[in-house]
Amino acid sequence: METSSEHRGRVVAFMIGATGLFAATSLLAKAIGTGALGPALPPLMVSLGRFAFAFAGIAVVVALMRPRLTRPRWSTHLGRTICGWGGITLMFAAVARMPLPDATAISFLSPVFTMMLAIPLLGERVRPVRWTAAAIALIGAAILLRPGDALQPAALLALGAACAMGLEAIFIKRLTRREAPLQILLVNNGMGTAIAVAAALMVWAMPSPAQWAALAAIGLLMAGGQALNLAAMRQSDASFVAPFFYLTLVWAAGFDQWVFGLLPDAVSVIGAAVLVSGAGLLVWRDRARRPQGFIR
Template sequence: MALQAKSRTLSPNLEGALWMLASALVFTANGVLVKALAETGMSFFQIALARAGFALLAILPFVYLAGWRALRTAYPGTHVIRAVCGAGAMLSGFYALSHLPLADVTAIGFTTPLFATILAILFLGETVRWRRWTATLVGFGGVLIMLRPGALLSGEGIALDGFLAALGMAAGIAVAVIMVKRLPKSEHQAVMLLWFCLASIALAVVPAIQAWQNPSLEQWLMLAGVGVIGVSGQSLIIRAYRAGEASFVAPFDYSKILFAMAFGFLFFAEIPEIWTLAGAAVIVASSLYIAQREVKLGTRKERERAGVGE
């Protein structure tokens, strides 16, 4: 790949930023395919089933190379929770994409760090100080800005079912992230991908069969694209965090909102409302503040372990 050739002359952080930008572009393109399929009348369960099935075919060679011994785990419960929540998040996201503009779903998805803050207290026993709590509350204030309660009551606001589904997507991803933190770093990536695909198939197969419509050749190609692109996006994120520092790389994920606005306009003639942009700005700002606080606290702990003063 051209990016791999150029990366030899790039700094690690810049390389990681480029991988993260690529992942944001790929995931947004995946959202375009899902939304386009939903607009043809295809059930989001059928889209999710195809996504999991084609993704499973894509990772099987890596599973084979890793060997079945590498797939054994001492943490089946954690994998089940992570896989089910991740699959639920995917289903919720696909439902949201079929009811909301692409930029709205993308912006609401940025609440994942806010949910992760709350879940870290419940599952990881982390201590959250008042600054981080304030940032979390401000972030959810951005959610209310997007929701526009007054307009919602008058029937002119954002579609509530799609909005709640997008929030469910963000919460599900947050749970999956927390579960990953509970797993040791030695746990093979193929294990996580395999469990996710199997859980997605289990959740989607029955309702997908009930709502099944025979896809055309073009739809089959799009469904295959959803599966392969989804796995590719996950791989790009892993490359991003392995290449550069997490604190430097993570903010580039917010480029999704720019890609979503552009793709939403080009493919669906969607123009984001000022409320969407304002709410997204508040959510992104609060999430970036939380990330910055995490970096500062992490650095302080490292200095304390090393016996270095401020």
């Protein structure tokens, strides 16, 4: 019989793998956007790879598993997809212009924006502890924006990504009440592919063979990360799983140092630590009160 420690160990392994895959997609996006694999491609092209190849992978899984599909809530899916596409495109633009750990840390503000938007959109009441956690996270973001230096425009892109992903979470909360996770992923990536194709045609540039491989990897790694995250969420309480998502920052720092030779400076470390402390507390409180899955 499987012991509790073995069960939790498997959940931890799932989350370590998921966060590593999520960070790897940002690393590949940075390589494509900085010209490391050929002439730099615009973020709209990278987003196309993320959605198109993820959709292909998820469609294969659906065809093999043949899950029961219900009638989708198309308007909610469309809102979620537009926010998700916009958020990931801004994130890809940010990582090409600033240190990967900084952009990753700023993206962790998305739970703060979700909390703020849930007040008017979902009618939720926010208690003082959650406002305190949000304030801590915003202080960390302010440190990462480096107001004493010349403001990094790329940091504003990451901030916009966090806002879009925060609004996306509102739509996800509505969808998870009525639809299965695999159906949500299938519809989201299918609609995202259509949007990404239309946007990419405006800036189309033929990728090199290495860039095609990287674009395919971004989509498939993202789909793999989503699958591992959902597997972890199915096998454990959300309050146990959620904090492990912040391992993405550790992976991002390691990848940035390994591939680009960039080490986080003191400002980055302090800002990220403060932001993650606040955002982590906010996520823990939210998941402890109302356990839900996370679908990136």
